[in-house]
Amino acid sequence: MATLLIVHHTPSPNCQALFEAVVSGASADGIEDVRVVRRAALSATASDVLAADGVLLGTPANLGYMSGALKHFFDQIYYPCLDATRGRPFGSWVHGGNDVTGAVRGIESITRGLGWRRAADAVTVTGEPAKADVEACWELGATVAAGLMP
Template identity: 65%
Template sequence: MARLLIVHHTPSPHCQAMFEAVLSGATDPEIEGVQVVRRAALSVTATDFLDADGYLLGSPVNLGYISGALKHAFDGSYYQILDSTRARPFGMYLHGNEGAEGAVTAVDRITAGLEWTKAAEYVIASNRPTKDDLEACWELGATVAAGLMG
């Protein structure tokens, strides 16, 4: 069975709503043969990354950058997963009240170094996520999970 790892930092109700929509899409009953594992960014381990076949990353945008928690997740695992996770698919959702360009650039650089494959367009929401934002999160979760089906 394929495994999808959702690594998230969810400190606010807006991030929580986006996380729940992503999770709902990833666990849609029509997606078979994919186990979805959730880990808070501050508790995820290199083994969690190594055991997964694909990834969904979720973070608030703090001062134009990914959360320290998501950065910590990569800092604590990067070299242990570098050679073993190449070409694995990933997606990302971000929530911020200002520009997210720095956060996008950071994740693009990290995932380029890991040689991961972007499986779907990022979802970026500002302020309170709209119905369209939450639908895009659902689609993101479903798309990345469905891509892991046999």
């Protein structure tokens, strides 16, 4: 059975709604033999990443960058996972008040350094999530999870 690790920082109701949509998509009917593991960014470990076959990353955009919690996650796992996780598929979603460009760029830069493979385009949401934003997060979860099915 494959494992999909969802690492998230969800400090607001908007972030929580997007996170729940990602989890729902990753756990949808038709997704078989994929175990979904959820970890808050401040508690996710290198062991979690090493045990996963794919990773989904969620964060708010804070002051033009990913949350400190997600950056802390990357700081903790970078070197322990550097060689062992090359080629690992990942996806991400970012929510912000008005601009998420720096947060997306930061995630892309770090995952590129890790050698991870983008399995789906980043979902970016500004302001109040619309129905289409929630659906895009559901699709992100389903896409990355389906890609892990045997």
